[in-house]
Amino acid sequence: MFGKWCVAIMVSGLMMAALGMQGVTAGEVARAQFTTGVTDREPVDAVTGVDADTRSVFFFTELRDLQGRHVVHRWEYDGEPMAVVGFDVGGPRWRVWSSKQMQPDWQGLWRVQVVTDDGEVLADEVLAFGDVDAPAVDDAEEIIVPETHFMRSGS
Template identity: 40%
Template sequence: MLRKTIIPVVIFVFIISAGLVQAESGMQVAQVTFATAVEDRQPIGPGTSFPTTVERVYCFTAINGAEGEASVSHVWYYNDTEMARVPLSVRAAAWRTWSSKRIMPFWVGQWRVDVESADGDILTSKEFSIASP
């Protein structure tokens, strides 16, 4: 009796797992843009170097090719130290999403955002800097 129950459960878990892998397997990052704001789902004030007075930097990401519902994370690094990890849903084949990080005036130097899949694979990585005016 137990064996009759376990086999269907194992098959069900395998099918669900395969579907989740498929949902993310074709996913590609089409765009990563750093900006000072996002309005109407578009980055405003794009750049790769910002002054210490910026207060907040946005990481705008366009994803293509996701099948079904998937997710990515923006992982923010300052001088190679993780500062934030932001999970973001991807709910269509072509999806735009963003996160932001408050920037303290003394955080001068190199920043990086890794865009990671739900499995932790780095899909892409992009850098920006905070410089004294």
């Protein structure tokens, strides 16, 4: 009986080691959300949709165990690239946010993806701006966005 348990533990350990060697990211996104503001490095609310008279929208992310990495917020509007905001993660818990100044004629769906320096998408969130419904998360698709926009970061 003891021999079977030893073999099972050794096999489990080898499987976990093999997974770690395949590039599984140790870090994670603890929180990722759209908000109408950030105060004292915390989002003031969590929104999935805002009215067309909203002037600014923020995307807040709390990162865990990604210190030393570069992470970006990729903003997309109705399937079109709008901005990339980059952050250098400086600690084991790092809170960052980016924002977009909204225009009334930009009504539609907005998406922000949180992406690591090696291209791994860690989070993908959708916001309905104006008179539209937010789709299910399963409708997400990968985007590539070429420009940089406002950024703010800190622990």
